[in-house]
Amino acid sequence: MNIPFLGNRRKKTGPPASFADPEAVADLLAECGLLRSQAVREGVELDDTAVSLEKLDQLVPGWRDDAETLPELGHDAGLYLGTVIVRTVPGAAWVIRPGQEPFVRLASGREVDVVRAGLGWAGSGVPELSQLYAEVAEG
Numbered sequence: 001m002n003i004p005f006l007g008n009r010r011k012k013t014g015p016p017a018s019f020a021d022p023e024a025v026a027d028l029l030a031e032c033g034l035l036r037s038q039a040v041r042e043g044v045e046l047d048d049t050a051v052s053l054e055k056l057d058q059l060v061p062g063w064r065d066d067a068e069t070l071p072e073l074g075h076d077a078g079l080y081l082g083t084v085i086v087r088t089v090p091g092a093a094w095v096i097r098p099g100q101e102p103f104v105r106l107a108s109g110r111e112v113d114v115v116r117a118g119l120g121w122a123g124s125g126v127p128e129l130s131q132l133y134a135e136v137a138e139g
Contacts, residue, residue, distance in 0.1 A: 077121050
């Protein structure tokens with residue numbers, strides 16, 4: 001598309017610089033601001049462990065009554081689940097493709113749609129984050 005007032009912009013090739021560093025990507029995806037603030041209000045420390053997923057599963061889901069908060073909280077829950085998987089399951093890594101939500105690829109090649117799982121958890125409690133983590137960690 002040629003838009004004159006934007007000038008001649010060169011097309012960039014390759015991934016953006018921030019995607020070149022897996023640790024930087026993992027740190028960015030681990031922020032999960034809304035989920036972390038909700039957890040702190042409930043006295044739950046999100047320390048990137050499977051135990052913290054169990055504690056999240058035990059929270060009273062007051063957010064389900066808030067149509068504006070629900071999707072963002074679910075998205076954060078999925079990213080947090082992915083963060084725990086990537087940091088604790090050997091060979092697990094984030095995969096980011098243009099136009100798609102981030103997902104986790106396991107060493108076996110299996111791909112885990114953690115954002116979809118987080119949205120399901122926030123909306124209905126299924127799947128439980130700790131249960132999905134246990135399935136992923138086993139194999």
